Amino acid sequence: MAERERILDxxxxxxxxxxxxxxxxxxSLHGLRVGLLENTKPNASVLLSHVGRExxxxxxxxxxxMFAKSYFGTPVEESLIQRILHNCDFxxxxxxx
Numbered sequence: 001m002a003e004r005e006r007i008l009d010x011x012x013x014x015x016x017x018x019x020x021x022x023x024x025x026x027x028s029l030h031g032l033r034v035g036l037l038e039n040t041k042p043n044a045s046v047l048l049s050h051v052g053r054e055x056x057x058x059x060x061x062x063x064x065x066m067f068a069k070s071y072f073g074t075p076v077e078e079s080l081i082q083r084i085l086h087n088c089d090f091x092x093x094x095x096x097x
Contacts, residue, residue, distance in 0.1 A: 026090070030060035035088035039072040044096030051092055067091075 026032060036052050038044035045066060052064030067084055069076055072095070084091055 028060075029055060029090075031062050032089040033063045033065065033087065034061050035084045035091035036064055036066045037076065037084065037091055037093040038066065038068050039093075039095045040068050040070070041072050041096035044094050047096065048092065048094045051094065055092075 034052060034055055036048040038048050045068070048066060049064075052061070052066070055061040056064060065087060067080060069080070
């Protein structure tokens with residue numbers, strides 16, 4: 001017997017409940033560590049490098065660390081999420097092309 005097709009709801013509404021509570025914004029970025037998550041597409045790392053430098057120059061961010069997904073078409077791996085959580089105070093994700 002053929003497997004049934006599964007239709008996904010593009011609005012994100014489905015039977016699973018998800019916590020969509022936003023994280024609180026820091027009062028200041030001064031002294032914080034930013035993770036820069038690029039999707040491996042062309043120019044993503046270039047864009048995020050500039051963003052990191054501006055955050056350091058304009059907002060006193062302590063460090064900017066680049067991270068890369070293994071493939072742009074898949075979710076971020078749990079092991080990478082854990083590395084970011086342990087080394088960064090907030091993250092900026094960027095795409096290229």
